[in-house]
Amino acid sequence: MMARTARCTCGQLSITVEGEPLRVAVCHCLACQSRTGSVFATLASFPVPYQVTGRATEYVRTGDHGTRFVFRFCPVCGTNLYDTEEGVDDVVSVSVGAFGDPSFPAPQVSVYDCRRHPWVTLPPGVRVFDRDPPG
Template identity: 75%
Template sequence: MASRTASCSCGQLSIEVEGEPGGVGVCHCLACQRRTGSVFAALAGFSTPYKVTGTATEYVRTGDHGARFRFRFCPVCGSTVFHTEEGYEDRFVAVAVGAFADPSFPPPQDSVYDCRRHPWVQLPAGVIVYDKDPT
């Protein structure tokens, strides 16, 4: 099984995941816009196991439906690299697509919080769009 490695800008923090992503999506919620400093977050979900190298600073945010997400970012360069949902850390990790620095990475299959999408952002054909979080 092939592995992929995502890392922060300075290389201090990285995560190695196995296989293909279980899903790739973009989120346009205001929290993701603030967290990334961009107009949306692009995330890829992977099943465990995964291997983290380096030191991360953590930030926990509670989502609209009460789920708690623990974001890990580099304390040196500030890049967000991955996050987990509390209670599911042993099954699933979401990795920032940009941290793979791979232009051939698979495109998103879904887009959430489309109600917050900037009107000039164009999604690839076939992306399933949700006005808010479907869960």
């Protein structure tokens, strides 16, 4: 099985996952725009197990449906590297850009399309949701 490693900008924090992503998604919500400093976040979900090396700072945010997400940042360079959903112990989501792999699979899902900047074009076949679908 193929292993992939994503790293923060300074290299202090990394996460290694195995296999192909379960899902690759982009989120255009204002919280993700603020969190990433970009106009959307791109996350790939992977099954456990995963291995983290280095120290991380945590930030917990509650989503629209009451779900609590725990975001992990590098305390040195500030890179938001990965997150988990409280109560979901079998999946981790990793920031796609941190893999440094231009051949990484394209997103299949786009959420909060109501907040998507009009000049952002999605790849063909992406399933689009106006907001975050429950569940």
